[in-house]
Amino acid sequence: MPFVPRLPRVSRRHRIRSRWGARLLTVGVGALAIPAASAVATPEIVLAAPISGPVHRTPAGGFEELMVPSSMGPVKVQVQWAKNGGGAALYLLDGLRARDDQNAWVINTNAMQQFENDDVTLVMPVGGQSSWYADWVSPSNTNGQKFTYRWETFLTKELPDFLAGYGVSRTDNAVAGLSMSGPAALRLAAFYPKQFKHASSFSGPLNLTAPGMPEAMRVMMLSAGQFNRDSLAPPWSPTWLRMDPFVFAPQLRGVPMYISAATGLPGEYDRPNSAGAVVDTFDAMWIESLAMVGTRALQARLSSLNIPAVYDFPVAGTHSWKYWEGELWKARPYILSALNT
Template sequence: MRFGSRAAAPKRVKSGRRGAPRGWRNRILAVGAAALALPIAAGLAAPTVAMATPVHTPVHRAPAGGYEDLMVPSSMGPIKVQVQWAARGGDAALYLLDGLRARDDRNAWSFETNAMQQFGNDNITLVMPVGGQSSFYADWYSPSNLNGQKTTYKWDTFLTQELPAFLEGYGVSRTNNAIAGLSMGGSAALSLAGFHRDQFKFAASYSGYLNISAPGMREAIRVAMLDAGRYNVDSMAAPWSPQWLRLDACVFAPQLRGLPMYISAGSGLPGANDNPNSAIGVFNTGNAMALEALSMINTRAFQFRLNSLGIPATFDFPSTGTHSWKYWESQLWNTRQGILDATGAW
């Protein structure tokens, strides 16, 4: 390839020992010049290709079936997410939501229950977001003004937009997911599934509050959120706000039609997992009894609402059981088959 005026014809080189080296040297120089010219010409012809930035897919630091902590970017800042990858590299995921007193270091499903062991051999990724105390996993209007919160909760956005987009880079589907939670997380699981039907194929609520428009429920939630981190419920949903309706499963129930669901709540009576052996233990068990009884009333109301709409769901109301983790661990196991069937995670 030549640039500029036409090059002169090369001189003949006489054969012989003296002429041969010069001929080979010329050939080598010509090849080298061509090699240097080609990338220059390619760059001039297609600058977008030469200047393009390569896209790298995230790399698993843990093998299939392994465990990993991810820091996921969000509008709230980096959010820790505990992940157990699908046993055989499948694209399905189960989102496990925490309760009202969610911690900032670990999701309680990972240490209060055997959830990871339950799904350890299944082709589904467990996704356990960390944090969100008193959030109801909703998008709030403003930071809580009673405890100096610096950022506005945007958990709905995180769980349905930012986190799925991040996990997609690891091969986790945006649309082949199940979601389950307890108490606050149970209410949120149905809300997120109801308003994002393209993302979730199954939803489960254990001891959730599914009729929060009932008399006294908003006041009860206000008191509970003050007790769990001094959060102001008005920053989530002002008294006149339609946000309350978005959080009430009995109101958005029609949007759940066609969604496989598992819903449970105990009676509030102490059972096999309640063995208080101290004064504080007795106090905590009493609280757990009251909370579960309230959840059971809410869940019965939700069952009646679904029946009135002709929407099927699996309900379980054990004769004993309080608002505590070992009961939710058992309910997760009861739900496992439905989750695997809905997502095809075999």
């Protein structure tokens, strides 16, 4: 793989807090994913007050935070504007434990450095913990949520409409997701092909109707914000089936895709040096191996439909950010090609 700058590691306490354990998965799961943190130095941020009009506060290639109106209330979106002011954009979606202050692609990877010399705007929404980036049927009644998640509407209508005022195309976009957002990235490209010209999924649970997955998702979502899975969608309902790449696979015909998952065997970024680190690494191994199962299942499904995709199945690698950083670098040429940049 071409050289990708390595960034500093964070404390073990932060990593452990950011990762859910394999013991949640003993209910019997298909492939599922939750990002493990490996935070890096945060770039200098230009804080922006809510913006009511298309006014660039930073030059082309600069980093900015916007507050975007939505049916969920204002949503923070972090952007790195295209190097030369072009209209193409790459949406980078977060994982199950998405934070409310920053998108993890900003703080846990060198994604911005990877695209800093490309004429592509990086669009990194903040928030959406346990949302699966879907439109929910109701607010979660297990954590006092005051509004209904409407993330699909936000990503496909409200956000592109807002960014259009800044010269970002509504149609020349790509989308990438890891873990929880892997199936979301594929779903957005499948159902909104006029908006998204490429989709990447890294270590995503790509067979949500597999035996055990609805039950596993309930446990996952309760552990990440006390969200009620049934407020997302009743299992086996049309809304639930619409979220599953294995089910909507025929809709992916004609969509350029990059899909990856590793075996879960420890790799170059796994160097546990304490008992806690060993447990942490084991969790990441177990989760990634399950992601591999679901990803292979979708590969077989797409193959049966004669739908091509670019796949990467590293022989080593666990469920953590440094590996997703590397997968984004591998997907980058395919993303740029699809966007004609």
